[in-house]
C-alpha cells in the first residue's frame with residue numbers, strides 16, 4: 212500500500228471519529244448504537260489522541276464520570292434518550308442520575324490510558340489528566356476482584372454475555388442453555404432494524420440476554436448478590452487477560468506518577484492473575500479456553516478469547532504455542548483473526564462473534580505479539596486488517612474468508628484502530 216493511500220485511509224478514519232463525536236463522548240456508530248459504550252470509548256480515545264489529545268482524555272473522563280459508587284464502570288451510558296435502541300434505560304432501571312446499564316465490559320481503560328500517557332506530546336496535560344483517572348481505574352479493578360472473584364481465585368467471572376464484549380460467542384452456548392427464557396416481558400428488538408438479522412444474535416439468545424437483565428434488576432443491581440445469583444458465570448481468558456494487562460499497565464503508570472500504593476496493589480493483582488490464567492490452558496486445543504464456574508468445568512471451544520492472553524507477559528512456551536495456533540488458523544481462512552476457529556462446525560463467518568474478524572481484537576493481539584517480539588505474525592495481522600478496510604470500508608466486523616463488511620458501517624472503534632495500525636507501523 213502506498214504512503215498516499217495510507218494517509219488517505221488515516222484521514223477518512225479521523226473523519227469518522229468526528230462524525231460520531233457527540234462533544235464529550237463518541238457513539239460507536241450512528242443508529243445501531245446511539246450512546247456511549249465502555250470499551251468502545253477507551254479504544255476510541257487511542258485513535259483520537261493522534262488528532263486531539265485533550266479530546267482523547269475527555270472521552271475516558273466522561274465514561275468515568277458515570278462510575279458507580281461501588282466502583283463498577285457500566286457498559287453503556289445513556290446520555291440522551293433514543294428509542295432506536297433496545298434494551299433502553301427503562302428496561303435496565305438502574306436508578307442512576309444519568310441512566311446507565313447495570314453490567315460492565317472488558318476493562319481496557321488501564322491499557323488505553325497508559326497508551327495515551329506514553330505517547331502524549333503535551334506531557335503536563337497528560338500528568339494532570341492521568342493522575343485524576345488512575346484512582347478511578349484502580350477502584351474499578353478492586354470492584355472486579357471483590358464482586359466477581361468471591362472465592363479469591365484471582366480470575367473474574369462474567370455474569371452476562373454482553374459483559375465479555377463478545378456477545379454471542381460459541382464459548383457460552385452450553386452454559387447459556389441454563390438461562391431460562393420464560394416469563395420475560397414482551398419486547399421488540401431494534402438491532403435487526405439497523406443491521407441484517409443474519410449477522411446478529413438469534414431470538415432465543417436475545418430472550419436469554421433479557422432474562423438475565425430482568426433477573427439482576429429484581430435484585431436491585433446489588434453487586435454483592437449478582438455473581439452468586441447468576442446461573443451464568445463464565446471465566447473468559449480474553450477478558451481476564453485484558454484485566455491483567457490493565458492492572459500491569461496501571462501499576463507502571465501509577466509508579467511513574469508517584470502513586471505507590473496503587474502501583475503495588477495492581478502489580479500484585481497482575482502477578483496473581485497471570486499465574487491463575489494458566490489453569491485455563493487446553494493442551495487439546497493448543498490455546499486458552501473459558502471455564503464455566505457455575506458448572507465447574509472447562510469449555511471446549513476455540514475462540515479468539517483464548518488467543519487474547521498474548522496481551523500479557525506469558526511464559527515463552529505459551530506465547531510460542533499461541534503463535535503456532537494463529538499460523539494454523541491462517542491455513543483455513545484468508546483474513547486473520549477470526550473470532551472463532553473456522554474448522555469448528557459451529558463457526559459462522561457472518562454472525563457477529565461466531566466467526567467474523569474484529570479490528571479491535573486484531574489490534575490487541577498485535578500489540579501483544581509485538582511486545583513479545585513476534586513481529587512477523589503481527590505484521591501479517593496488521594496487513595490483513597488494512598486490506599479489509601481498503602476493500603470493505605470501516606465496518607463493524609468482516610467475514611474472515613470473503614472479507615465482506617458486516618454489521619454497522621462508519622464504525623468508530625474500527626476507525627480508531629486503523630489510525631493506530633497506520634501510525635504504529637510508520
Ligand code: GLC
Pocket residue numbers: 239244248249250251375376377378
Ligand atoms: C456490540 C459488541 C460490543 C460493543 C458494542 C458497541 O454489542 O459486541 O463489544 O461494545 O456492540 O460497539
